[in-house]
Amino acid sequence: MRLLIVEDETKTGDYLKQGLSEAGFQVSLTRNGLDGHHFAMTESFDVIILDVMLPDVSGWRILESLREANNDTPVLFLSARDSVDDRVKGLELGADDYLVKPFAFSEVLARVRTLIRRGGAQKVEDTFKVADLEMSIPQRRVTRAGKRILLSNKEFSLLELLLRREGEVLPRSLIASQVWDMNFDSDTNVIDVAIRRLRGKIDDEFGLKLIHTVRGMGYKLEVETDES
Ligand code: CA
Numbered sequence: 001m002r003l004l005i006v007e008d009e010t011k012t013g014d015y016l017k018q019g020l021s022e023a024g025f026q027v028s029l030t031r032n033g034l035d036g037h038h039f040a041m042t043e044s045f046d047v048i049i050l051d052v053m054l055p056d057v058s059g060w061r062i063l064e065s066l067r068e069a070n071n072d073t074p075v076l077f078l079s080a081r082d083s084v085d086d087r088v089k090g091l092e093l094g095a096d097d098y099l100v101k102p103f104a105f106s107e108v109l110a111r112v113r114t115l116i117r118r119g120g121a122q123k124v125e126d127t128f129k130v131a132d133l134e135m136s137i138p139q140r141r142v143t144r145a146g147k148r149i150l151l152s153n154k155e156f157s158l159l160e161l162l163l164r165r166e167g168e169v170l171p172r173s174l175i176a177s178q179v180w181d182m183n184f185d186s187d188t189n190v191i192d193v194a195i196r197r198l199r200g201k202i203d204d205e206f207g208l209k210l211i212h213t214v215r216g217m218g219y220k221l222e223v224e225t226d227e228s
Helices: 011-023 033-042 058-067 082-090 105-118 155-164 171-180 188-202
Strands: 003-008 026-030 046-052 075-079 097-100 127-130 134-135 139-145 147-149 211-214 217-222
Touching: 003 033, 003 217, 011 026, 011 105, 026 033, 026 046, 033 058, 046 058, 046 105, 046 127, 058 075, 058 082, 058 147, 075 082, 082 097, 097 134, 105 171, 127 155, 127 188, 127 211, 134 155, 155 188, 155 217, 171 188
Parallel strands: 003 026, 003 046, 046 075, 075 097
Antiparallel strands: 127 134, 134 139, 139 147, 211 217
């Protein structure tokens, strides 16, 4: 999944690029409208994230060019402006969604995924099965050995992240940024507590453990083959 971000604010651009890359997207970031316009018109992306106010070519102009060229790549606008007029203008020009700054990273991620799903690309997985653990994102349903498991919102997001990145060791800092919108591991205890709760629900009463602690590194979810 390829994303283009056009954002002139260094901090916001970097933050988005890092978060979305960690979420598994291939991200191109440009910091001005001219390059953004060029990339948007000449390369193919699954979603384009456009800041409205750019120093040279505005986000609106880029969107206009895209739609004039019959390019219907989903566009998510990011804007510090929040007047109804701006929102209406963006949507009239053919933006698919509109997010007002400041925003939570989880919100951006959710919108991007929705746009991709709606766009029919269907490449972002939304159901997972590892051993007898099954998760359906659209139905918000988790079962193990066919038995329904009820999770809190955070536990659900945490399990989704572990499943999306099955077999990978996820550092606490990554879990913090993806599930709690925290920039770095100021309070990793929160994560350990959540992991413990999640284990209590999906692992404790089953012989085969799926969530593993990787000492000094983080957590991963996988079916471990015997190493001893
Ligand atoms: Ca800007």
